[in-house]
Amino acid sequence: MAALDDLYKEIILDHYRSPRNQGELDHPAHRCEGFNPLCGDEVIVYVALNDGKIDDIKIGGQGCSISQASASMMTEIVKGKSIEEAELVIHAFKEMMDIYETELSGNKKIESTVSDIDLGDLEALQGVVKYPVRIKCATLAWNTLTQSIDEVTNTSL
Amino acid sequence: MNLDVNRIKQDFPVLQRVINGKSLVYLDSANTSQKPDSVISAMGDYYNNSNANVHRGSYQLANEATAILESARDKVAGFINANNRQEVIFVKNATEAINLVSNTWGRVNLNQGDVIVLTELEHHANIVPWHMLAKEKEIEIRWVKVGDDGHLDLSNFDTLIDGAKLLSFAAMSNVLGTFTPVKEMSERAHTAGAKVLIDASQYTPHSQTDVQELGADFLTFTGHKLLGPMGIGVLWGKEEILDAMPPFLGGGEMILNVTKEGFSTNDLPWKFEAGTPMVAEAAGLGAAIDYLNEIGMDKVRSHEISLMDYALTKLQNDFGDSITIYGPKDATERGGVLSFSFEGAHPHDIAQILDEDNICIRAGHHCAKPLMQVLGVGATSRASAYLYNDESDIDVLAEGLRKVRDIFNPN
Known part of the structure; x- marks a missing residue:
């Protein structure tokens, strides 16, 4: 059970049972859907951006404990942050998930530029790395937030 | 005549595998079946x-x-x-x-x-x-x-x-x-x-x-x-x-x-x-x-009916309202497939915890998303049996589900 205890930490189960910032935001907040075709998980990220800042964020959809807890913690950490700050957090979280940007040569860039970012409760998700299939669960909301930011930034150009 | 499942299991090399000291409990045959030596x-x-x-x-x-x-x-x-x-x-x-x-x-x-x-x-x-x-x-x-x-x-x-x-x-x-x-x-x-x-x-x-x-x-x-x-x-x-x-x-x-x-x-x-x-x-x-x-397809079928009958009864008795089993309640009206929801735990979590004990089930939408919408769920857990499964496999599954409960609903 040791490995499972490492995965299912109490803080993760708490966010799963009582997800923070769950719900919807009305227009003009941006709505973006993400899917994990492997298990059918679905996340809907609503972000209200104001002056380059994430004023509000809500999460809809359904999924496993890892995807739901990760989404819930994500909303807590990025709410109130500027887009630039949020992008740094996203970057740091993905590095914790062992996902690094790839250089053109195909090699991983392994020197972190964001190692000083404090991920707080999100550190509890580190146990996920031992279960490669679950990394997709943990990163689903994050990828959807990235897509959301891209869509908003591109349409406002 | 019942199937001699212990003898049948011997025909399937992969079922002899032991991982981390535990035998394989393969309950994902609706996904793909295992192969006997002769194949x-x-x-x-x-x-x-x-x-x-x-x-x-x-x-x-x-x-x-x-x-x-x-x-x-x-x-x-x-x-x-x-x-x-x-x-x-x-x-x-x-x-x-x-x-x-x-x-x-x-x-x-x-x-x-x-x-x-x-x-x-x-x-x-x-x-x-x-x-x-x-x-x-x-x-x-x-x-x-x-x-x-x-x-x-x-x-x-x-x-x-x-x-x-x-x-x-x-x-x-x-x-x-x-x-x-x-x-x-x-x-x-x-x-x-x-x-x-x-x-x-x-x-x-x-x-x-x-x-x-x-x-x-x-x-x-x-x-x-x-x-x-x-x-x-x-x-x-x-x-x-x-x-x-x-x-x-x-x-x-x-x-x-x-x-x-x-x-x-x-x-x-x-x-x-x-x-x-x-x-x-x-x-x-x-x-x-x-x-x-x-072996005879009639025997394969009758074995499955008795195994599903055992599984439906056991899981319902052991877990009562904590488990929702989808589909017909009568084993004669169904094949060896058992989809369920359990203790508010997501199927992906259930499958992960069962995997710790080498129990293989499928979690997800089973490539049937419109049916998932009808059932009102995003995903289910699915245990599916074949001629090489017996009641002991169902018992191990039930034990595994107790661990799921210990993690998700310890009280």
Whole structure:
């Protein structure tokens, strides 16, 4: 059970049972859907951006404990942050998930530029790395937030 | 006579695997079945002794390879009681078989405004090819609903089938395990003038399949759920319908003659088998059919009924309201498939925790998203059994589910 205890930490189960910032935001907040075709998980990220800042964020959809807890913690950490700050957090979280940007040569860039970012409760998700299939669960909301930011930034150009 | 499951387990090398000191409890056979020694060695024998291309060589090896391929076809024809061997087409899997029908019969016979009827039980392989054709040809898809009891709701079936050109449906649900009333639906569809395609991917491994008795025009299944290898499936069709259909893939083997001006098609079944076929896989499928015939499909079925009866009773008794089991409650109305929700835990979490004890189940939408919507869930956990499972496997599953409860609802 040791490995499972490492995965299912109490803080993760708490966010799963009582997800923070769950719900919807009305227009003009941006709505973006993400899917994990492997298990059918679905996340809907609503972000209200104001002056380059994430004023509000809500999460809809359904999924496993890892995807739901990760989404819930994500909303807590990025709410109130500027887009630039949020992008740094996203970057740091993905590095914790062992996902690094790839250089053109195909090699991983392994020197972190964001190692000083404090991920707080999100550190509890580190146990996920031992279960490669679950990394997709943990990163689903994050990828959807990235897509959301891209869509908003591109349409406002 | 009950099956001697302990002896049967010995025939399956992978079931002997021990990981982290624990035996394998394989409950994902609706996804893919395990393979007995005889299937694996039939494939090895082909490559070790007879590998050559079929229908082309004039030497002994080539003749042996051709005989291996064509004798597998005879075994399949016998297994499903086809009228003749020309009606058995080898394809990659059931998905390809349905795509073959939608691309050939469908393209020729369906036009703008035409209607086809599917059911809410279908998996994506029997939905997406029709969506693709519907978009291209502007045809209408009607859906037979699933009732709360997991059975198809046929109360408005005559209205749905009225004017339809095709009814395409699963003989057994891969999610709920439900056996559908194939014969009755085929008859009513034929009365309405529709052709009938039966997706028997789940049905054929669990029950005697008799295409003449079932009354279909097409029937499809895949080898790998039937103790056979991945990479081979079967399309069975009535000879006169297959004869009238245009070919699917073009190339070698499917032609009689080719000139700079055009080509003429080969006879059935080769008309639909372009290119070098899957000979080792055919050898494996033939060996799988031999294995099942030796045991007897009636015994496979009765074993499954008693095992599902045990599982339904045990899980309900052990977990009461904490578990929701989908589909018919009567084991005689379902195959060896058991989908459930448990303790508010997500199926992906359940599968992960069970994996810690080497218990293999499937978590997810089972390639049947429309059915998930009907059930009102995003995903289910699915334990599916076959002839090599027994009550001890169900007991280990129940133990594993207690661990899930300890993590998600410790009080």
